[in-house]
Amino acid sequence: MLVYGRNVALELLKKPKKIQKAILQQGFDDKKVFSSLENYKIPYIFKSKNEMDRLADGVHQGIILYVRDYHYYSLTDVMRPNPHFIVMLDHIEDPHNFGAIIRTCEAAGVDAIIIPKNRQVSVNGTVMKTSVGTLDQVKIVQVSNLSSTIDFLKEQDFWVVGTALEDSVDYRSIDYSGKIALIIGNEGAGISKLVRKKCDFIAKIPMYGTTNSLNASVASGIMIYEVIRNRK
Numbered sequence: 001m002l003v004y005g006r007n008v009a010l011e012l013l014k015k016p017k018k019i020q021k022a023i024l025q026q027g028f029d030d031k032k033v034f035s036s037l038e039n040y041k042i043p044y045i046f047k048s049k050n051e052m053d054r055l056a057d058g059v060h061q062g063i064i065l066y067v068r069d070y071h072y073y074s075l076t077d078v079m080r081p082n083p084h085f086i087v088m089l090d091h092i093e094d095p096h097n098f099g100a101i102i103r104t105c106e107a108a109g110v111d112a113i114i115i116p117k118n119r120q121v122s123v124n125g126t127v128m129k130t131s132v133g134t135l136d137q138v139k140i141v142q143v144s145n146l147s148s149t150i151d152f153l154k155e156q157d158f159w160v161v162g163t164a165l166e167d168s169v170d171y172r173s174i175d176y177s178g179k180i181a182l183i184i185g186n187e188g189a190g191i192s193k194l195v196r197k198k199c200d201f202i203a204k205i206p207m208y209g210t211t212n213s214l215n216a217s218v219a220s221g222i223m224i225y226e227v228i229r230n231r232k
Helices: 005-012 030-040 048-054 073-080 095-108 125-130 146-155 193-198 216-230
Strands: 003-006 019-023 044-047 064-068 085-090 110-114 140-143 159-161 179-185 201-204
Touching: 003 005, 003 125, 005 030, 005 064, 019 048, 030 125, 044 193, 073 110, 085 146, 085 216, 095 110, 095 125, 095 216, 110 146, 140 146, 140 216, 146 159, 146 179, 146 193, 159 193, 159 216, 179 216
Parallel strands: 019 044, 085 110, 085 179, 110 140, 159 179, 159 201
Antiparallel strands: 003 064, 019 064
């Protein structure tokens, strides 16, 4: 996996075993980065800006790291400590949204994030960059089928809360005191029909302006902290 940018590089250099090698732009002069690479004996080479631009799908700030792919947790791993708050993503496509949701989940102490294997952005370099410093603190599970996973969570006494504007109730009116699985839908289509049918509650965030929807990561933040607020 390729990860780029100075801030994420400095974070990853705190856990150097993940880094396989580094590519630096000719003229790169960040002494802190150089010192870390030398201390941890991480191999690095120099390339021209044009060569690095071709490698990175974004602003690399003169440094690209090759890191090991993210190791997903199993559902069994997640259930073993008796979790009480899980966030499920129903086919989120934007890696920036995914990364921002990971940061929010870590900040709020969410027990795990569950994502589908297909038609969902996976943990890639952009997700890692956006979620910098938090990815290692959040358990992410990939499952083959969200619907059957919801059935399993219900067997573990979870209440399932989906999010949508239609045929829904104000998100502040729901009791979140029990075990909660919060489902955030796709940026365009929202939660799927089958997933919606499995939900115990469908929550909406009221819109008071001309905007009729919120960005998925913003909506996630509001919903996640409403669950946390109700637990105090």
